[in-house]
Amino acid sequence: AQSVTQPDIHITVSEGASLELRCNYSYGATPYLFWYVQSPGQGLQLLLKYFSGDTLVQGIKGFEAEFKRSQSSFNLRKPSVHWSDAAEYFCAVGPSIHNNAGNMLTFGGGTRLMVKP
Amino acid sequence: DVKVTQSSRYLVKRTGEKVFLECVQDMDHENMFWYRQDPGLGLRLIYFSYDVKMKEKGDIPEGYSVSREKKERFSLILESASTNQTSMYLCASSFRDEQYFGPGTRLTVT
Numbered sequence: 001a002q003s004v005t006q007p008d009i010h011i012t013v014s015e016g017a018s019l020e021l022r023c024n025y026s027y028g029a030t031p032y033l034f035w036y037v038q039s040p041g042q043g044l045q046l047l048l049k050y051f052s053g054d055t056l057v058q059g060i061k062g063f064e065a066e067f068k069r070s071q072s073s074f075n076l077r078k079p080s081v082h083w084s085d086a087a088e089y090f091c092a093v094g095p096s097i098h099n100n101a102g103n104m105l106t107f108g109g110g111t112r113l114m115v116k117p
Numbered sequence: 118d119v120k121v122t123q124s125s126r127y128l129v130k131r132t133g134e135k136v137f138l139e140c141v142q143d144m145d146h147e148n149m150f151w152y153r154q155d156p157g158l159g160l161r162l163i164y165f166s167y168d169v170k171m172k173e174k175g176d177i178p179e180g181y182s183v184s185r186e187k188k189e190r191f192s193l194i195l196e197s198a199s200t201n202q203t204s205m206y207l208c209a210s211s212f213r214d215e216q217y218f219g220p221g222t223r224l225t226v227t
Contacts, residue, residue, distance in 0.1 A: 009157065044160075104162065107159040109158055110159050
């Protein structure tokens with residue numbers, strides 16, 4: 001069965017510092033990979049996604065993520081964090097074969113990011 | 118912009134009550150999903166629907182049922198609410214492999 005692990009439950013960084021959020025997955029085939037962000041009181045918003053091709057993907061709000069097949073990882077990065085980035089971040093993996101379950105995603109437990117002024 | 122709306126942001130119900138959570142999407146998406154979100158557990162799939170009147174169980178369907186009579190609307194039903202169903206409930210719809218989420222309903226069962 002597929003699974004997603006986000007090892008860090010909480011991370012605190014200073015505003016302006018760089019950020020890396022870790023995501024490891026277990027999946028039997030070539031995965032589709034996603035990062036979502038959830039601001040307080042809001043639903044989830046897609047930051048970026050990887051389906052194929054270039055393993056470094058760019059997303060919204062200055063985020064990027066790198067797919068490393070050998071490490072089964074899809075870590076999220078941002079070079080300079082802003083106070084407005086404080087939120088909860090979810091990594092997710094989905095099937096690449098479309099059937100009735102083709103759109104199903106498995107989510108990690110989330111990483112809560114706090115930003116110090 | 119895709120819009121997914123949920124009928125209530127906050128709901129307080131008593132143990133044993135029947136609870137309906139409604140979700141509506143405006144983009145003619147085939148697939149719709151109900152998740153519950155609990156701290157440290159991320160999102161867990163309760164049910165999903167890939168067409169009108171079609172549904173499949175997710176990872177944690179016990180204690181829940183769903184209804185999809187129209188393409189744009191997907192309802193989650195708690196037949197007899199219990200305190201362990203206190204949670205945040207998120208609805209989503211999808212186009213291809215990207216899911217679009219509603220704002221969530223925080224349900225408290227007392």
